[in-house]
Amino acid sequence: MAFGQLSVKGRxxxxxxxxxxxxxxxxxxLAAKEPDxxxxxxxxxxxxxxxxxxxQRVVDSLLHRRGPRLGAGRxxxxxxxxxxxxERVAVAVASLNATEYERARxxxxxxxxxxxVDAAQRGKQARFLAARGFGGEVVRRVLNTPDDE
Known part of the structure; x- marks a missing residue:
């Protein structure tokens, strides 16, 4: 049975x-294929x-897959x-905020x-982290902390 012939529930x-x-x-x-x-x-x-x-399973899945590489904003x-x-979004974001700096680092x-070493590199690195949803304060901390921390 082709995808178009399935019931709404089947699709x-x-x-x-x-x-x-x-x-x-x-x-x-489903609304794209089902007029009712x-x-x-x-x-x-x-x-x-x-x-x-x-x-909740959708939230947990996204936190597991994307959380380690993205900031709380993203x-x-x-x-x-x-x-x-x-409410679920707020709880999920709060759980990420505790580890925001470590994940950004x-x-x-x-x-x-x-x-x-210069402003151009600093801007590039800051934009990279900001694009992944890390906040400005976290980005500043990451770029101002020596790597041996």
Whole structure:
């Protein structure tokens, strides 16, 4: 049976077999092929009741996969884009804040390993860390701390 011939619930299960999706993400994907929003809602309600859709599992998965390489700001942005509720996002970001400096330091060490010697290098390294969602104060601490710490 081809993907287009599957029921809404079947398409949702096929997507969930590949990775965890938030309810909002699945709604977006399924709405493109299913003209009846009530049918999509009904299928997602059933999947959620059976435990196939779990927002906390999506959060945990993203924290595990992306957390070590990204700052709390970027993780917050990705969780919000997935439609995760604000309370879960706040808890996830708070858990990352405790290790923000260590994670930024490790990301910086892997990419550069040596402190910048001029303004151009400093700017490049700072932009690199900022693009990964690390805050300004953390970036300053990383770039001002000798590597032997």
């Amino acid at each position: 949702a299960l096929k997507l969930l077999a590949g990775r965890d999706y938030s309810r909002v993400e699945l709604e977006r994907k 929003p009530a049918e999509v809602k009904k299928a997602l309600d059933e999947l959620q009741a059976k435990g196939f859709l779990d927002e 993780v917050r942005q990705e969780l919000q884009a997935k439609g995760i509720d604000a 490790e990301v910086w060490r892997r990419k550069f390993g040596t402190l910048p």
